[in-house]
Amino acid sequence: MAEPALTLDQLKLLATAAGAAPSVHNSQPWRLRPTPDARGMLVFGDPERAVAIADPMGRALHVSVGAAVFNLRVGAGRLGRAASVSLLPDPADPHLLAEIGLDEPAARHPFGHHLYPAIRNRHSSRQPFTNRDIPETVLGELIEAARQEEVVLSPLEEDGVLRVLRVTAEAERRTAADLARQAETRSWLRLEAPASDGIPAAALGPQDRDARVPMRDFTAGRPDAPAAAPRHFEPLPQLCLLITQTDQPADWLRTGQALEHVWLLATVHGLRASVLHQAVEWPETRWRLRDPEDPPHHVQLMLRLGYGPPGPATPRRPIEEILDLTDYHDNVGYGESSA
Incomplete structure (x- = not known):
């Protein structure tokens, strides 16, 4: 029924x-x-x-x-x-x-x-994580969660981690030198409350004192942005690539479902996460994220996982802005939720 x-x-x-x-x-x-x-x-x-x-x-x-x-x-x-x-x-x-x-x-x-x-x-945590290893059983659950969404989650070994960190650092430098991209990033900063979207000051996070983990600089040279003191990040972060075989809009939507499935499950297991997005924003560096010894595939996203402090909550748009009830009329929908 x-x-x-x-x-x-x-x-x-x-x-x-x-x-x-x-x-x-x-x-x-x-x-x-x-x-x-x-x-x-x-x-x-x-x-x-x-x-x-x-x-x-x-x-x-x-x-x-x-x-x-x-x-x-x-x-x-x-x-x-x-x-x-x-x-x-x-x-x-x-x-x-x-x-x-x-x-x-x-x-x-x-x-x-x-x-x-x-x-x-679930929040993005741009803080340093501890050196505690993620159990293989937990990684296996996360891999299966992505597989259920028709996406491959590929945890990287040390050589892969070092390779993609180099590529990501290059992409971050290219972004920092691009005035148009810097201006676009600055346009999403929300340094004064209240806000309903964008990146608040509390979510910016520090830079890696040892320059190993290239965290995005959301301040984009804005002089009034608060500058967190650099901190030591984990020596070898646990990075995972989200991979699809083709690169069409449906693949991107499946990647988003896989990302959230993995992230929610990771949160249940007490893990924190953040996305290193810089390299996928440039075609050249995005292509170089893939392992050259593997068959052709498309890296959609890179996720950094680990144990550490939770990230702060970021602002959310009010329901009235995202839910269109224009055609929801008559007597439909005025009961109580069964949640």
Whole structure:
């Protein structure tokens, strides 16, 4: 038997979950709208919130929206519903990136029931991590989480870590020398509260005193930005690449779902994470992230994992900005949430 139309409270729960997803520069480039029967959700990319210079093809925008789609799936499980996902469902509307059907009841153990609490606890941590190794069993779970989203999570060994750190450092230097990219980065800084998007001062993080781990400099030379004292980072960070075999918009959306699946599961295990995004923003350095001895593939993202302090919460857009209820009318959706 089909589930009834989503109530207003349920729609807000789903929107809150989606809105907590990670995004490049915390740009939050998504919009949500209930399907006409209110038994599903349409997910749009918002081109007005694109990071156009660093992401001219919209790949990072798709990854960000894919992460929001995964949170919607987890939120659906919280509501006792099964989520069916259709990526890029309407070729005539390139901004409609996913349609989530929510008209079927969930199985006995709803999808992502153990991940839902991590949605609010998952934050980027740009702080140094400890030297504690991640257990192989945990890495295996993270690899399987990405595989379920049709993406490969590849933990790097020492030689791979050193290689991609060199490439990332080169990309960071290129970005620092590009005035247009510097200006774009500065435009997402939010040094004065309150804010609903972007990077607040508390989330900037320090630089590595030993220059091993090339953390992004979000201040971009802005003189009024607070400068954290450099600190010693872990000597050999645990880096993982998210890899797809092809490089199409659907791959980018799957990468976003894999990223959030891995990140939420890592949070459940007490791990912290941050994304080293610099190298994938330049075609030349992105290509050099891959292992030259492996068959051709496409590196979509690099994730740094470890044990350490949690990152601070970053601002989130209000539900009213991301959830379009224009066509949600009559008496549909005014009951209580079943969450």
